[in-house]
Amino acid sequence: MAQVMDRSKTAIDFNATAKTLAESFSGKAQEHDNNDKFVAENYAELKSAGLICAAVPAELGGQGASVRTLCEVLSIISAACGSTGLALAMHTHQVAIPAWRWHHQEPARPMVEPLLRRIAAEKLVLLSSGGSDWIGGSGKADRVDGGYKITARKVFSSGAPAGDILMTSAIFEENGEKTVLHFGAPMAAPEVTVLDTWHTMGMRGTGSHDVQIDGLFIADDKIPLQRKAGEWHPAFQMIATIAFPLIYAVYLGVAQSARDIAIDIAGMKPISHRAQAIAGRMENALVAARLAHNFMIEAAERNAPSANxxxxxxxxxxxxxxxxxxxxxxxxxxxxxxxxxxxTELERRFRDIQAARYHPLQKEVQAEYAGAMALGHPIAEIY
Known part of the structure; x- marks a missing residue:
């Protein structure tokens, strides 16, 4: 297996680049929030700075950034604009997954390399339909000559207005058996439509609209993965291991910025034991979040996706x-x-941070999964 190489030191200074972008994004964040406005102009800056292809291996024309480096970038950007950070995280994890396969699964290289090269050369934006397409899957695939016709409505497709390819799936049912087919749907296809549905409490600038697919043809050779619906597959162990440290880096950045704003405001007030105690509890919570997030990154860095x-x-x-x-x-x-x-921009952080509740595995399911693991019980259908 090839070793993951973080080439950020020889390519771009990710930390400095993220901070420069954060300064630009910060000044526009409130406008996007106030008007439910997608962060479209920020994507142009992300592309120009090389962050759209940051996860692509350097050998394929990208920046070769590691999961840890990508998390740092996402946290810095999210501290300034949570919506830009979250939309970027959804693209980034869809790039980091085939990049991981390129590094660690040599037989998969011919399958993933063309897409990775295209992302680097064309600055393609990938969308995730994870909100619709967790392990149970969604949408319908009807068998036709040479492939399938897809009908589906995919929710929470962050970055939809800027997307080039929706990484998604649909369910093919035959003889009572449900099979999930995975594929990329070109957003420019006439059968694919972005619906104006993203009007929300928080993360208002992510453009996480529904995407409607009506009769899109997907050829057999464009379906790289088929799996049984409704249970964990090794591919999803890999996806979960790589994607969630990146996604939750966003919330760490939002929390860090809220802490900084509150400290500045409290610093202008008279010294108070009550304020000190509140600030202390806030520091405890933030450090606990950092430690937990580092635990996630360390799990990904083992490069051994599994149930554990x-x-x-x-x-x-x-x-x-x-x-x-x-x-x-x-x-x-x-x-x-x-x-x-x-x-003060604290209330925006308060609204944005609520989105941390809604990604898989949500708290009750996560507790059930962890408990089943501890007790040695089956986990295949806990998701």
Whole structure:
């Protein structure tokens, strides 16, 4: 197996690049939030800076960034604009997954290399339909000559207005057996439509609209994976291991920025033991989130996706969720009444951080999965 190489030191300075972009994105974030406006102009800057192809191996024309480096970038950007960070994370994990396969699964190289080269050369934006297409799958695939006709409605497709390819799936049913077919749907196809549905409490600029697919033909040779519906597959162990550290880096960045805003506001007030205690609890929660997130990254860095790795990642995911939300709540409390004003930008962080609740595995399912693992019970259908 090839070793993962982080070539960020010889390509671009990711930390400095992310900070420069964050300064630009910060000034526009409130407008996007106020108007449910997709962060379209930020994508142009992300492409120009090389971050759209950051996860592509350097040998294929990308930046060769590791999962850890990508997480740092996503946290910095999300501190300025959670919507840009989350939309970028959804693209980034769809690139990081085939990149991982290129590094670690040599037989998969001919399958994933053409896409990775296209992302680097054409700056393609990949969309994830993960909100629709977790392990149960969704949508319908009807068998036709040479392939399938797809009918589906995919929700939570972050970055939809800027997307080039929707990485998605549909269910083919035959003789009572359900098979999930995975494929990429070209967003420019006439059978694919972005619906204006993303009007939400938080993360308003992500453009996570529904995508409607009506009779799109997918040829047999464009379906790289088929799996049984409704149970864990090794491919999903890999997806969960790589994707969730990247996604939850976003919430760590949102929490960090809320903490910083609250500290600045509290610093202008008289010294108070109560404020010190609130600030201390906020610091505890933020450090707990950082530690849990690092635990997720370390699980990914083992480069050995399995049920155990998924368990570690999902335990970390739950702890990051809990503690980032708690951090922002305490930031609101520390800032006091000032936090209620939009101009302080704390209330936006409070709304954005709520999205941490809704990615798989949500808390009750995660607890069931972890408990089954501890007890030695089957986990194949816990998702």
């Amino acid at each position: 790795t998924v368990n570690d990642v999902m335990i970390g995911r739950r702890l990051v969720e809990e503690n980032t939300i708690r951090t922002v709540e305490l930031a609101m409390e520390l800032a006091g009444g000032a936090s209620f004003y939009r101009r």
